[in-house]
Amino acid sequence: MLDLWYSEFHTDQVKFSIKVDKHLYTEETPFQKLDFFSSKEFGTFFTLDGLMMVNEKDEFIYHDMITHVALASNPSIKSVLVIGGGDGGTVRELTRYPHIEKIDMVEIDEAVVRACQKYLPLTASKLEDSRVNLYFEDGVAFVKDKKEAYDLILVDSTDPIGPGEGLFTKAFYQDCFDALTKDGILVNQHESPYYDRDSKAMKKAHNKLKELFPVCKVYEFHMPTYPSGHWLFGFASKRIDPIKDIQKDEWEKIGLKTKYYNTDLHIASFSLPTYVKEMLEENE
């Protein structure tokens, strides 16, 4: 019997491995290497340059947390920009809100979208919603000339190496600020506090965002297949506070069934462990 394992180095000293049934697909694009696998524990999963991006077992956690926190903080959001997110899971959650009118998604690598549409319909199935506009461009360039165009920007990026690198710069965050309306919110893939490389990226992203946005907070969630399982999003906004301004009743009224997110957890997720708070307060 074939004994095939996918392994990811979470640090050069720590390895996470998943038993694979089948290597479904591989492609080298101008940007990165894509691989799709099937597995018993996590269903279909896909990697970019060998790193786990999305799998069928825990994608609901990441996609719940990247979208619903902002949408419950401001249930009047009408116009959304997703940067990255080629698997489509973030867009899928956004399309569940009837009051959202426009979803622009800018993914640098069209091949990711096409492969996810074929192998991961669980996340990619709503990319054809009539409100969704797909742009296969560099998100950094796309956002440059936009002024007060979006109520929400979701930065659904890879790690700050390779094609995702430009998404962790201050110039990019400044452009995002300018692209947001006066009630605008930015949610940023904020890496993790636990292993050194990830916590350095977390601190850098956070320090840059807090120089620009009046409200700048961090929330956490349990993401079993990401390094350490302890993952974060940054919540930055011009005015709206994710705790004081949460519209619990309005959000409940929309009637979405969510498997991870709920409005109590929303508030709770901003209470961080002491060592994480201390790291975020450090200035570089």
Place this chain on the structure above:
Amino acid sequence: MLDLWYSEFHTDQVKFSIKVDKHLYTEETPFQKLDFFSSKEFGTFFTLDGLMMVNEKDEFIYHDMITHVALASNPSIKSVLVIGGGDGGTVRELTRYPHIEKIDMVEIDEAVVRACQKYLPLTASKLEDSRVNLYFEDGVAFVKDKKEAYDLILVDSTDPIGPGEGLFTKAFYQDCFDALTKDGILVNQHESPYYDRDSKAMKKAHNKLKELFPVCKVYEFHMPTYPSGHWLFGFASKRIDPIKDIQKDEWEKIGLKTKYYNTDLHIASFSLPTYVKEMLEENE
């Protein structure tokens, strides 16, 4: 160069591996197999029957969360029973409270304590505190004849297989109930919601506790080296509610510096993801 890896199967399809500098010690006791290793990422760590118990990098998380939640919920706790916990980390945190008068620790396997005293002084160093009484006995038998003897029982157990199995039974929880004073609290190592085997153990433990204790809640924390990194404790008590009754100011006054725990996180940790709440509400 020696390329030595410790691996643990988190499920039969998922493997977590740590690069090892040295295999420091091994011992077969009448109860289980002990192994101690040194590593760059996690410092010294030890395993029982091949499963990660404690390491120097993330032990502070587990030991903060098993002790301080109960101690902040009732700062008058004077008498504590620790069942299991041979590494000493739970006792170490308890000894930081000057008002605790008595700490009984019942560990079935003396060899665990002796090896941790030698190889893991970080956790074992306070076992010689004058308030600590060590009993090398079966915790299940030890608790049987105790009546209203403890304000707090911490069940710091291994998984419900091998020597830890009896600690997940209703008879044992009933004996704990009887051993607690009228303000008594039980904190139980509650496994994890994520992988099937762990979530089954979680549901079993929770269903048994909620039949016995008027207050029965569950709180979560990020434990990177345990399967999925998403781990839980059960909080069961005769009267005290960990959220309504938290004594924030009194706890702050004690002046303990903690790296993971804080009183905001205490409250937040009881807000669980929707799928976990639903699992806990299921009856077997």
